[in-house]
Amino acid sequence: MPVTDPVKSEIVRKRLLDKKICRKCGATNPPKAVKCRKCKSRNLRLKKKFGGKKG
Numbered sequence: 001m002p003v004t005d006p007v008k009s010e011i012v013r014k015r016l017l018d019k020k021i022c023r024k025c026g027a028t029n030p031p032k033a034v035k036c037r038k039c040k041s042r043n044l045r046l047k048k049k050f051g052g053k054k055g
């Protein structure tokens with residue numbers, strides 16, 4: 001799915017960062033997920049860009 005619109009690609013970029021990664025198995029989960037959809041672990045972390053500021 002090619003995205004040529006810069007505004008849309010920006011939204012897509014932000015959405016990609018808004019995910020949770022399982023620390024146990026590395027699966028990507030929706031940002032609202034409490035448990036990993038793969039291994040059911042609650043050890044999830046938010047995928048963030050470059051560290052940076054907190055909050």
Ligand SMILES: [Zn+2]
Pocket residue numbers: 022023024025026027036037038039040041
């Ligand atoms: Zn997992």
